[in-house]
Amino acid sequence: QKEVEQNSGPLSVPEGAIASLNCTYSDRGSQSFFWYRQYSGKSPELIMSIYSNGDKEDGRFTAQLNKASQYVSLLIRDSQPSDSATYLCAVRQAAGNKLTFGGGTRVLVKP
Amino acid sequence: SAVISQKPSRDICQRGTSLTIQCQVDSQVTMMFWYRQQPGQSLTLIATANQGSEATYESGFVIDKFPISRPNLTFSTLTVSNMSPEDSSIYLCSVVLAGPNTEAFFGQGTRLTVV
Numbered sequence: 412q413k414e415v416e417q418n419s420g421p422l423s424v425p426e427g428a429i430a431s432l433n434c435t436y437s438d439r440g441s442q443s444f445f446w447y448r449q450y451s452g453k454s455p456e457l458i459m460s461i462y463s464n465g466d467k468e469d470g471r472f473t474a475q476l477n478k479a480s481q482y483v484s485l486l487i488r489d490s491q492p493s494d495s496a497t498y499l500c501a502v503r504q505a506a507g508n509k510l511t512f513g514g515g516t517r518v519l520v521k522p
Numbered sequence: 523s524a525v526i527s528q529k530p531s532r533d534i535c536q537r538g539t540s541l542t543i544q545c546q547v548d549s550q551v552t553m554m555f556w557y558r559q560q561p562g563q564s565l566t567l568i569a570t571a572n573q574g575s576e577a578t579y580e581s582g583f584v585i586d587k588f589p590i591s592r593p594n595l596t597f598s599t600l601t602v603s604n605m606s607p608e609d610s611s612i613y614l615c616s617v618v619l620a621g622p623n624t625e626a627f628f629g630q631g632t633r634l635t636v637v
Contacts, residue, residue, distance in 0.1 A: 443624050445625065445626070453630075453631075454612075454614055454628040454629060454630050454631040455565070455614075455628050456628075457523075457625055457626070457627060460623070460624075460625050499564060499565070501626075503624060508552075508553050508570070508618065508624070509555065509567055509570060509580075510555075510567070510616075510626055511567075512564045512565045512566075513564060514563075514564045515564050
């Protein structure tokens with residue numbers, strides 16, 4: 412079982428719609444959760460961090476965390492073609508400071 | 523965030539040779555890491571770069587193949603030794619900045635092709 416799992420996609424959404432990305436993790440003691448966006452040929456860019464249960468909103472992005480279900484999600488509202496990228500879920504495990512990444516979900520926003 | 527300068531940005535190397543990648547940060551950092559991203563794959567942690575001591579390597583990575591230095595808080599190098607075509611990948615430096623947050627940021631990456 413992978414430590415951090417994501418649906419690889421591609422997730423195809425029409426422009427203006429909501430894109431919903433999911434991530435599950437296996438280490439129940441994990442405390443810190445992150446979403447990165449990676450454009451092709453570029454390095455990952457941090458877009459959201461979340462540390463406690465519930466929702467966290469930043470602009471068009473909302474991260475949702477449910478530690479009991481070991482589940483973290485990212486919603487992208489009013490999706491734009493510029494949102495087309497691979498989104499990586501990362502989890503900082505309870506022991507140590509290293510991040511474990513999921514396989515990434517490729518998102519395609521079609522005009 | 524911080525400015526993370528990683529160089530070279532790309533290189534094409536002959537098999538059997540070595541390449542050293544540099545990572546320089548303009549802010550105080552608590553942690554520095556090196557990742558590898560193979561084509562079409564996610565990120566895999568190679569090691570944690572420890573200041574003034576030997577790096578901590580993940581399973582499947584060894585010091586003889588990927589020696590790492592971190593002489594101070596803001597600078598680290600990763601060497602890919604005795605390269606083979608299987609080492610062709612993107613290598614990424616990552617830092618966690620000093621402060622209350624534990625967010626990690628990435629350098630621009632080094633795209634390595636071994637021929």
